[in-house]
Amino acid sequence: MKKVAIPVLAALVACPAMAGQYHNNESFWDSLNPYMALRVGAGYTNLNYRYNGFKESFSDEEMHGRVALGLAMWCNKARTEVEWSLFTKIKDNDMFGTDNVNINTKMQNLLMNFYMDLGDYQMIRPFIGAGAGVAFADSSREVAGVIEDHDMTRFSAMGTVGVTFDWRVFAVDMAFRYTYADVDSGIHNFGGDIGIRYMF
Helix, strand or coil: CHHHHHHHHHHHHHHHHHHHHHHHCCCCHHHCEEEEEEEEEEEEEEEEEEECCEEEEEEEEEEEEEEEEEEEECCCCEEEEEEEEEEEEEEEEEEECCEEEEEEEEEEEEEEEEEEECCCCCCEEEEEEEEEEEEEEEEEEEECCEEEEEEEEEEEEEEEEEEEEEECCEEEEEEEEEEEECCCCCEEEEEEEEEEEEEC
């Protein structure tokens, strides 16, 4: 009986220890968690524009939506993603010398973003992020009833600060973003958004 009981008792003690050791030695690849994110928000856009030797600044409020596919890494402390964003039309007019110029600009961005959490918090975590990619812009200029359209593909970059509310499978992100696009003499967008991430 002792010959059977002692090995069984040893196995019962060893199994939890081995299981804990396996958990602590989780590989980097096991910590990769893919996710999909949907974000909506609003902001303020400033467009610098040159025409006929003059430079003026156009501004407008906008709404935007963002869709992203990404990977959370290092126990969800960092993540990287590919994000597609769509902004509503920027509309404004100004005088360039003696010409009244109306500008309409639509923009979409395709960015590669990277985010890093700050601190060692579990559920509520502040984060910072940066991204770079391309902007696809369609700009329309109207002067004295004559309309000219220009399609452009230019460099774009993004910086953000925010906070994440994490519920393991779902996470809610609230962020303030600055987006730059090398369109005309420069587009500067300052906006905030709220989004949900689903980890699968």
